[in-house]
Amino acid sequence: MAMTATAGHAHADPHHIGVVIEHPGPASKRIVTAYGFWIFLLSDIVMFSCFFAAYAVLSGQTADGPKGSEIFEQRNVAIETVCLLLSSFTCGMASIAADVRNRFWFYLGMTVTCVLGLIFLVLEFREFADLVARGYGPSRSAFLTAFFSLVGCHGLHVSAGVLWLLTMMAQVFAKGFRADVLRRMMCFALFWHALDIVWVGVFSVVYLLGSGA
Amino acid sequence: MSDQTHMPAGHDLAPGDEEQHSVGTRILGYVVGLVLALLLTATSFFIAGTDLVWQPSIPVALIVLAIAQMGVHLVFFLHITTGPDNTNNVLALAFGLLVVFLVVGGTVWIMAHLNANMPPMDQIMMRQ
Numbered sequence: 001m002a003m004t005a006t007a008g009h010a011h012a013d014p015h016h017i018g019v020v021i022e023h024p025g026p027a028s029k030r031i032v033t034a035y036g037f038w039i040f041l042l043s044d045i046v047m048f049s050c051f052f053a054a055y056a057v058l059s060g061q062t063a064d065g066p067k068g069s070e071i072f073e074q075r076n077v078a079i080e081t082v083c084l085l086l087s088s089f090t091c092g093m094a095s096i097a098a099d100v101r102n103r104f105w106f107y108l109g110m111t112v113t114c115v116l117g118l119i120f121l122v123l124e125f126r127e128f129a130d131l132v133a134r135g136y137g138p139s140r141s142a143f144l145t146a147f148f149s150l151v152g153c154h155g156l157h158v159s160a161g162v163l164w165l166l167t168m169m170a171q172v173f174a175k176g177f178r179a180d181v182l183r184r185m186m187c188f189a190l191f192w193h194a195l196d197i198v199w200v201g202v203f204s205v206v207y208l209l210g211s212g213a
Numbered sequence: 214m215s216d217q218t219h220m221p222a223g224h225d226l227a228p229g230d231e232e233q234h235s236v237g238t239r240i241l242g243y244v245v246g247l248v249l250a251l252l253l254t255a256t257s258f259f260i261a262g263t264d265l266v267w268q269p270s271i272p273v274a275l276i277v278l279a280i281a282q283m284g285v286h287l288v289f290f291l292h293i294t295t296g297p298d299n300t301n302n303v304l305a306l307a308f309g310l311l312v313v314f315l316v317v318g319g320t321v322w323i324m325a326h327l328n329a330n331m332p333p334m335d336q337i338m339m340r341q
Binding site: 027030031033034035037038039042043045046049050052053054056057074078081082085086088089092093095096100186189190193194196197200201203204205208209211 | 225226227228229230236239240243244246247250251254257258260261262272275276278279282283286287290291301302305306308309312313316317320321324
């Protein structure tokens with residue numbers, strides 16, 4: 001919050017629309033880095049929205065292959081969802097631990113996040129392998145192509161996130177809680193939470209809406 | 214140090230950062246977010262398979278629940294708020310959402326009309 005000389009104006013005009021404020025200088029590196037990464041995440045979400053649009057258009061084009069309701073297992077998806085939700089929470093705990101420079105809770109939070117992410121990946125991989133083994137691979141129908149590309153793209157992001165997570169643990173181990181390491185940790189937390197938001201769209205639109213139709 | 218972890222008197226807040234709170238308050242925020250998200254998820258999975266409600270309302274309910282849960286994630290996990298120090302983050306988010314709705318809404322709209330105005334595929338084949 002602004003606690004400078006403009007504090008009096010802050011209540012009348014909180015967004016500084018009509019007030020000429022004194023120049024506080026460039027924003028801190030932490031803000032610039034996180035804001036840039038936030039813009040990247042939004043562009044990543046725009047990319048996901050293209051896959052969602054393709055899935056929405058093609059979800060009925062099954063070419064006499066299986067429909068969504070015939071291949072989706074709700075129990076599997078529910079476990080995946082809970083894993084990602086809990087990992088988002090433990091990732092938040094790890095970033096709090098990093099801010100107060102507590103190594104034990106940082107490593108614990110990151111390890112649990114990593115394990116939950118890996119469980120998610122194993123479940124998703126088994127689902128994909130099972131579908132391909134039954135002859136329902138991505139080349140079977142336009143619906144399955146859209147399904148594999150949307151869900152697989154999210155899975156690739158989670159895999160990259162797990163690698164990044166391990167890198168962050170190694171960097172804290174080798175370099176300690178330096179300012180640059182903390183900035184990377186903040187970007188990782190943003191990335192991981194954004195992936196969870198995309199997954200909310202995936203399980204609602206693909207699995208739950210798909211199994212009803 | 215030129216880049217402090219938290220700006221003492223800055224005008225902006227990095228996305229993901231909170232205003233200065235004690236550790237207990239911050240953990241509580243994540244716990245509240247987790248409980249709300251779990252509740253919304255459980256409701257979604259329950260609604261998807263139930264016969265208790267009018268069937269055509271289920272897709273709408275699922276979409277509303279999904280948007281609500283995304284909001285919960287944004288507020289409690291990503292700490293995007295309406296505060297004056299968050300204006301830039303919210304504006305970037307608003308622009309991202311605009312593009313998302315144009316892409317998804319536009320695609321679904323156009324492709325649905327194309328489908329409705331096209332004769333079935335076998336008729337096209339017979340004419341040739």
